[in-house]
Amino acid sequence: MTENNNNDNNGAGDEKPERVVGTPSASADERVVSEASAENESEHAGPYEPFETHIRPEEQQRRGEKMASAWFILATLAGIAFLAAYFVFPPNAADEPAIADPQISQYSNMLLGGTLTLAMFGIGAGMTVWARNVMPHYEVHSPYDELPSSDEEKGSFSEFFMKSADESGFTKRPLMRRTLIASMIPLGIAPVVLLRDLGPLPRDTLHHTPWENGRRMYVEGTHRALRAEDLENDPNGMISALPAIDDDRYPHGISLDDQAKSVILLIKVPDGDWKEGMNEPVSEGSDETHMNWTYNGIVAYSKICTHVGCPAALYERTTHRILCPCHQSTFDATDAAKVVFGPAHRGLPQLPISVDDEGYLISTGDFAEPPGPTFWEYQRGGGN
CATH class of the missing domain: 2.102.10.10 (Rieske [2Fe-2S] iron-sulphur domain)
Known part of the structure; x- marks a missing residue:
């Protein structure tokens, strides 16, 4: 019995201490310490300063700009097609005596829904390509301080906002900016056109x-x-x-x-x-x-x-x-x-x-x- 106990004690000295369930492992402790050190080092960099930035290569940015612009152009054409389909095949065309056709309403719904979906999808796809291929990727560290912001912090935010706008490519990439604006115009007109279906009021x-x-x-x-x-x-x-x-x-x-x-x-x-x-x-x-x-x-x-x-x-x-x-x-x-x-x-x-x-x-x-x-x-x- 004594020999066995001695062997057990010797073996226990060679093994790592057993970790209690619910407590962090040694590697987790090290990671927490390293993260805390990084936070302490970044405190002097300002409240909105990135401590790790990944700038896209210029070739990738140009390729992303062209791809995003292509999506925006597709969305623009789809938005124009939506407006054209609304007037060529109006939703109430089946009720018009001159063109009474039960299939017209079906065609109208398919065209309006399809073109509007394509327009919105094109804008979403273009914005996704823009974010993944043109905009830089970085993490921003902002410590929790007093709720009221000082003048220095407000100024740093304005600087950060303008810097982000410049990095996004919105100001430096005119092709992508113009195609995005063009794709938004038909969708902006669409709700105004659809208001036509709400009137005129019945009156008398x-x-x-x-x-x-x-x-x-x-x-x-x-x-x-x-x-x-x-x-x-x-x-x-x-x-x-x-x-x-x-x-x-x-x-x-x-x-x-x-x-x-x-x-x-x-x-x-x-x-x-x-x-x-x-x-x-x-x-x-x-x-x-x-x-x-x-x-x-x-x-x-x-x-x-x-x-x-x-x-x-x-x-x-x-x-x-x-x-x-x-x-x-x-x-x-x-x-x-x-x-x-x-x-x-x-x-x-x-x-x-x-x-x-x-x-x-x-x-x-x-x-x-x-x-x-x-x-x-x-x-x-x-x-x-």
């Missing part, structure tokens, strides 16, 4: 829909004209309808915009279920009441919720409630579609209806007020 266009005196009604999604008895035989007591557009003023049919603002709900209400609100005028100063705008127990309301424009497409026949599924705004069909629950602040506009000589349901005019959300009124210039 939403005050008028395709509904007019004598306009028949089609079941939404079909070309089947409606009769009054269709509501009596319908188990739900509600049918969604659109104006029947088949005249010369609409050679290409009803547009999506017209559909969005003119879609209606036709509801059959039994006698005796109407409320006092139906005897009120449909608009201020009007002699017509809501009841005058019904026909044989059938009433027509705008299907567009006055909250944010979702379709108020649900109807509960037993309570005569119209429900918008988006935010649960609820309207009473027997009381001029007034709001009874939810965030909406305005009832659904009513459409005056009747029947023609052949027994088909028709409108006898337009809505008394613009359909759609209340905030549309502010875009139309009608908000207070």
Whole structure:
């Protein structure tokens, strides 16, 4: 036992002491000491003085300048192509009657997205080449001192900034500088051009829909004209309808915009279920009441919720409630579609209806007020 202990002690003297887990190794200690020494030596060099600088060879800088300029030129051409594609294939070209083609929108999206992506990629690639091949690479040492900077430090920063601008090549490399500026110009114009899609404001266009005196009604999604008895035989007591557009003023049919603002709900209400609100005028100063705008127990309301424009497409026949599924705004069909629950602040506009000589349901005019959300009124210039 004694011999073994002696051997163990001798062996332990030859080996390095065991390091406790979580403590730095000897090599790490040496590295920390050397780094601390370097920091102490660099303290006298100034707060923004580099202590290790790698200047790119002149040949590499010239090659990088040409490569970066090539990327900037590509970005410039792509930006110009983006502007050209916007006007040659405008995003709403498919809606123009003269060039109605379902593939135009696809081509427009591909061209606009592709050219804009290429323009931004070209600028990014050029800046990367610039940084890796033209600008010098160095590390700057700045010790943590008092937060307020002295005048000397502020001056040294200005000197450092101007020196960095000179080293970056922006002032000494006119080809790269000019191509970069040229590539930025189309991208700077692009947002201004895209603002064109945000206007013009609707103004009073939403005050008028395709509904007019004598306009028949089609079941939404079909070309089947409606009769009054269709509501009596319908188990739900509600049918969604659109104006029947088949005249010369609409050679290409009803547009999506017209559909969005003119879609209606036709509801059959039994006698005796109407409320006092139906005897009120449909608009201020009007002699017509809501009841005058019904026909044989059938009433027509705008299907567009006055909250944010979702379709108020649900109807509960037993309570005569119209429900918008988006935010649960609820309207009473027997009381001029007034709001009874939810965030909406305005009832659904009513459409005056009747029947023609052949027994088909028709409108006898337009809505008394613009359909759609209340905030549309502010875009139309009608908000207070």
